[in-house]
Amino acid sequence: MKCVSTRKVDYVGIVEVSDEKFYVWFPDVPGAFTGVNRVSEIPAKATKSLYMRLKWLEQHNEPLPSARSLTEVLGDPVVTLSMADSVDFTVAISVSIVTETTSVVAPLPDWQMGHGRDRMPN
Numbered sequence: 496m497k498c499v500s501t502r503k504v505d506y507v508g509i510v511e512v513s514d515e516k517f518y519v520w521f522p523d524v525p526g527a528f529t530g531v532n533r534v535s536e537i538p539a540k541a542t543k544s545l546y547m548r549l550k551w552l553e554q555h556n557e558p559l560p561s562a563r564s565l566t567e568v569l570g571d572p573v574v575t576l577s578m579a580d581s582v583d584f585t586v587a588i589s590v591s592i593v594t595e596t597t598s599v600v601a602p603l604p605d606w607q608m609g610h611g612r613d614r615m616p617n
Contacts, residue, residue: 504559504562505562506521506523506524506527506545506562507521507522507523507562507563507564507565507568508520508521508537508541508545509521509522509568509574509578510537511578515532516530516531516532517530517531517532517533517534517536517537518530519531519537519540519541519544521541521545521548522563522568522571522573522574523560523561523562523563523568524545524548524549524560525560526548526551527544527545527547527548527549528544529541529543529544
């Protein structure tokens with residue numbers, strides 16, 4: 496039996512401006528980053544970059560990273576240090592993560608089929 500569940504996760508993206516380009520990276524998802532020419536491109540391109548990285552992790556049976564709140568991300572000394580000179584603003588990108596699990600369910604014994612009993616008959 497397959498069970499499919501969907502959950503929404505918000506990852507914080509850090510936006511840096513350099514040489515008239517905008518660069519977005521996600522501290523909680525190493526390898527998810529993108530560069531765009533216009534601010535209006537940030538949501539779509541950042542979401543795609545994040546989605547592609549999460550999909551890659553899933554395909555390689557890697558655990559999906561936990562998402563921290565904005566306060567937690569900004570309180571991380573590593574993030575703070577890397578943001579020191581070049582960060583102009585942050586964004587929160589929401590993605591829906593679909594997980595599929597397979598459960599093995601043993602069939603009911605004949606004596607229990609159709610009777611709704613949870614005990615063996617006397």
